[in-house]
Amino acid sequence: MTIVAESGPVSAPPRPAARALCPLPTAVDPMALALNENPFPPLPAVRTAMIESVQAANRYPEFLPETLRHLIADHLGVPDEQIVVGAGATGVLVQVMHAFTSPGDRVVLPVPTFEGYPIASAMTRLDVVKVPLLADGHHDLDAMAEAASGARLVVVCRPHNPTGTVESLGALEGFLSRLPSDTIVILDEAYVEFVAPQWRIDALALLERFPNVLVLRTFSKAYGLAGLRIGYAIGSWPLTAELWSMQLPFGIANIGLVAVDASYRAENQLRQRIRMITAERRNLRTRLRAMGVASIDGHANFVYLPGGDRPWHEVFDGADGVRVKHCADGGVRITVGGRSSTGAVLAALRRAER
Template sequence: MNEVLPRLRSVLDDLPGFRPGPVHAAANGTVHLLAANESPDGPLPSVAAAVADAIGDINRYPDGAVTALNEDIARRLGTDPDQVVVGCGSVGVAQMLFEAVGEPGAEVVYAWRSFEAYPVLAALAGLRKVAVPLRGDRHDLTAMAAAITADTRLVIVCNPNNPTGTVMRRAEIERFLAAVPADCLVVFDEAYHEYVRDADVPDALTLLDGRPNVVVLRTFSKAFGLAGLRVGYLVAHPHVAAQVRKTRLPYAVNHLAQVAARASLRAEDELRARVEDVVKERDRMRNALLDAGWSVPASEANLLWLKLGDESVGFAAACAASGVNVKAFPGEGVRVSVGAPAANDALLAVAFDYSRPSEH
């Protein structure tokens, strides 16, 4: 007798669901985690102490309005608290944005390849997905603007882009914004903002003035090293922020996460010194790979994109055998997070031993 299953949303049939990749160890037990774009450093002592002091309060619900952290972020950025919305990681805030615009017939435009969550969030929010191919590893803003229709509610610019690390610069962004209808939200996903050293890449906060449709998305997961606690936020026009805030699940940002994020803002100078170390390692790795004949776009994030095409899975397997965990995109490339020097050296050793991409 055939089993009758409950009826659920049909869109779920085509969604793979999030599955973190397995962690591979070398024969000697060595593990290097270079797959998830995390900070290689543990929490600063001051941040760890603040979290430890707060553990005694976890029998109580957190501040559901995230008031103190909202105010700290606004003070740090020079904006108003009513423009800030904090959520469960920047992907959680992105989900809130998608929910805020999602209704039958609405569209979202994004570059592809870009952050893997965008098509999933779009499907869950009932948005029609319009993916615009990259051009030369970068967003094609002209094509993205041309893809906007009367049904487009949201356009995402991931800057720097994940997984390529490439950036869009001020002049092309200004032209793009001039072409976007004023009633269409433009979200600048700046998860890797702190790693940018190209002076021509604008801080998207400078684009907010006079543009109620611009939203800036950031996170504490990368440069601030709080990936395990999940804190992200957006900055937007007060009306947009107020509407998006309505989609936040009650108590979505836990108490320890709020405490850690506030302590991290107080320790920002120390954290930025760590970020500078990552930037130096990023440039060292890329230069070494270029010298060895690899194709690696210039990156302004804490990652490198190895354009390996059909060799992507094979190279990732070679890395795994040495305990180096990377992220493969079959048929396209491999994303390598910038880690501690020893981990980065292990990645380079695999790359130098692997047959050159040009040899295939």
């Protein structure tokens, strides 16, 4: 067949070949150590609930995620009105920026940090004020407080991504006390489940004292549901009311709701998995230390090797399959996986020393 155009006959383009099925990532890839994913597939009860939910895939989810909101609020012991949900913690972050900022407003970020923050800031056309971390991987809270003058948003991660450090409650309270009451502080607790009890803080009590704080959490890390994209924020009613008014209709799939419900019911098994991950984190740091490799004492599901004289991009170049996160400051963040993942990391280091 030919198509006749004004300039003369033109041959019809060839028909595209049949489209192949989209390949899915394997559930357990011991070499995938760049995204801080949980190395385990969803818990058995969670998988069962997710499979059963597929039977209702022809039906819309709730217009607004009232049931999921209630589930999370009930689990935390707060009123439903203090919870807002979104497509992962990053989705909630974008909601926050849309709700409370205008183009040209300033946001204060520690650097390096989770790359979603500068991306979301660019999407919402915010001016980013970058405050470098201290040498030990902690936030420079004094410098951040000074930079926050006139800023609309300030971000603090606890544990921090990519270093895994946690700020003390006293330091955090002192920092918050120095900020204007109309400056919104995002306290990112994406990895809070991996923090040992002695390092935990009562974020809900913090919200009562500082109503300009929004606590950001996710089901992507400890809960192992990164592929479902479910995150939430806890905050004071004036902030969450504004966010809820902008909640995306039909924005949370039914499979996410049932997965969260099943995860909460399997909390004991979840805690066991968290203990396995934190134990392997200690093992990895111990083995690294025995090789003379310094790492920051982190509290998440990853280990951070600071930049310096050692060219980490040559050690972890991906040629052997080990995929880690290379950070802008020259450091490298390594997700904690299983014992085979630890072995692959150590083997890469040994090869680089030859």
